[in-house]
Amino acid sequence: MSGLAVTCRGLVYIYRLEGYDVVALSGVDLDISPGESVALLGPSGSGKSTLLSLLAGLLPPSAGRVSVGTHDLARATAAELQQLRATDVGVVLQGASRNLLPYLTAEQNVRFAQRGIPGGRRRQLPDPREVLATVGLNGRGRNRQRPQRLSPGERQRLALAVGLAARPGLLLADEPTSQLDTHARDEVLHALDAVRRAGTTVVVVTHDPDVGHRMGRTVTIRDGRVGAEGRRGEDYAVVGRDGTVHLPQEALRLLPPGSLVGVEPQPDGTVLLVPAGSGLSSQMLEDMQ
Numbered sequence: 001m002s003g004l005a006v007t008c009r010g011l012v013y014i015y016r017l018e019g020y021d022v023v024a025l026s027g028v029d030l031d032i033s034p035g036e037s038v039a040l041l042g043p044s045g046s047g048k049s050t051l052l053s054l055l056a057g058l059l060p061p062s063a064g065r066v067s068v069g070t071h072d073l074a075r076a077t078a079a080e081l082q083q084l085r086a087t088d089v090g091v092v093l094q095g096a097s098r099n100l101l102p103y104l105t106a107e108q109n110v111r112f113a114q115r116g117i118p119g120g121r122r123r124q125l126p127d128p129r130e131v132l133a134t135v136g137l138n139g140r141g142r143n144r145q146r147p148q149r150l151s152p153g154e155r156q157r158l159a160l161a162v163g164l165a166a167r168p169g170l171l172l173a174d175e176p177t178s179q180l181d182t183h184a185r186d187e188v189l190h191a192l193d194a195v196r197r198a199g200t201t202v203v204v205v206t207h208d209p210d211v212g213h214r215m216g217r218t219v220t221i222r223d224g225r226v227g228a229e230g231r232r233g234e235d236y237a238v239v240g241r242d243g244t245v246h247l248p249q250e251a252l253r254l255l256p257p258g259s260l261v262g263v264e265p266q267p268d269g270t271v272l273l274v275p276a277g278s279g280l281s282s283q284m285l286e287d288m289q
């Protein structure tokens, strides 16, 4: 099927533990177009995996809205969400083996993932060997190998194939390149490129900035919301709902937390942040030009 759009509006998720709450997402606004490839980056604990679980319908939002294609995930029943994951949304959990049945061959693993698909749609499903070919696992009898006989990179690509078994419109993958050497990582990235070229929307959680650059668009989660975005090699800070901006590290070195800054909108549409006591003002800057 063709790629699915993703929309998040004011998305909040709170883990409720005994005695205290952990706010993992504090108002995520995000639009992903059909067929777009996006890497979710961010420091450990910033909320990337939680966001991926919400996009997969594995966790219900505490507040806000999340939709995939025409499906409003906050309103869907558990059965509808399960059906969605069996058909339109492929989910690849962190750690290839968690996605695979060890006693089945590569081809049987993909076929097994196709079992929950309703009758009408099942007739349009790709042959498992075709899905394996998409991720470069055709040839050399690899379709007949069990997961433990495959290399770590091949196992990860098999996990992607299982996520793609129903030809979903959205593929979600958590850290698909972690713990792989450079060669295996490149093969996984090559497979993800092929998935994107086929028109599928791809969202990947990663710690690896190189993976981010290969994905076309990066979305950096900081403190539970979208703090920055990278598009076509340009980096942008994102203004939050409450007007806050997460400054990039190099700007933070000049303006550490607690700094007083004058905020001066310019006629050309830019905005100057002038540190208090710097003696600079927009008039002085103008005079210097």
Ligand SMILES: Nc1ncnc2c1ncn2[C@@H]1O[C@H](COP(=O)(O)OP(=O)(O)OP(=O)(O)O)[C@@H](O)[C@H]1O
Pocket (backbone or CB within 6 Å): 015, 017, 022, 023, 024, 042, 043, 044, 045, 046, 047, 048, 049, 050, 051
């Ligand atoms: N099951 C859970 N119960 C309680 N708190 C949790 C749970 N899972 C995650 N958290 C907390 O929610 C916040 C976001 O976690 P999350 O795993 O989404 O971040 P992450 O960016 O994916 O981190 P990492 O890169 O380390 O995987 C963190 O403060 C984390 O400790």
